[in-house]
Amino acid sequence: MNRRNLLKVIGISAVGVATVPLWLNAWSTEDLPQDSLELNEEQKLMLSEIVDTIIPAGEIPGAKDLEVDKFIQVMVAACFEEDVQKQFLAGFNDLKSLAKDKFDQPFTKLSDKERITLLETMSAFDDQEKKxxxxxxxKELTVTGYMNTRYVMENLLEYEFIPARFDGSFPVEKTVYSNT
Structure with a gap:
């Protein structure tokens, strides 16, 4: 192997190992920065109810209990372009008008069954112009946020930091490589 290539591989590996703790961390609401996406109180309430409808609480906390709606706000504000943010904000207005037309009530006052029906109806709209x-x-951000919360990572997925534990000392009675 060429010495330059070896140094490149070692350098890239060192950077990768140094950044592992940064991206493997589970998040909690204290870790989130302030979002620059300015949702009004009605939109925040609608988002928390949408998140609760997607992953409701049961024996384990739901997405609303783990404050996944705040994660979504920060992700949209920090990671998506302005046109996606505008379409995201416009989606609340569409949902609000659809709830008013279909059930003559605001989305937050609907039952769980009505919310599911409304979200399925809205999901079926395929606007080729907006894409x-x-x-x-x-839904995608809710699942991503929920699966990466500190509660889920530690309690349900039994997450351990790399390199985790090493059980190097245990009895081996028969191996594949032995003749006995």
Whole structure:
């Protein structure tokens, strides 16, 4: 192997190992920065109810209990372009008007069954011009945020930091390589 290539590989590996703790951390709401996406109180309430409808609480906390809605706000504000943010905000208005037309009530006052029906109806709308599905977008961020919360990582997925533990001392009675 060429010495330059070896140094490149070692350098890249060192950077990778040094950054592992940064991206393997589970998040909690204290870790989130302030979001620059300015949702009004009604939109924040709608987002928390949408998140609760997607992953409701049961024997384990739901997405609303783990404050995944705050994660979504920060992700949309920090990681998506302005046109996606505008479409995201417009999705709340579409949902609000659809709830008013279909059930004559605001989304937050609907039952769980009505919310599911409304979200399925809205998800079925396929606007080729926008190329943005509000419900699918929130659903994807909800699942991502939920699966990466500190509660889920530590209690349900039994997450351990790399390199985790090493059980190097245990009895081996028969191995594949032995003749006995």
């Amino acid at each position: 943005f599905n509000f419900v699918a977008f929130i």
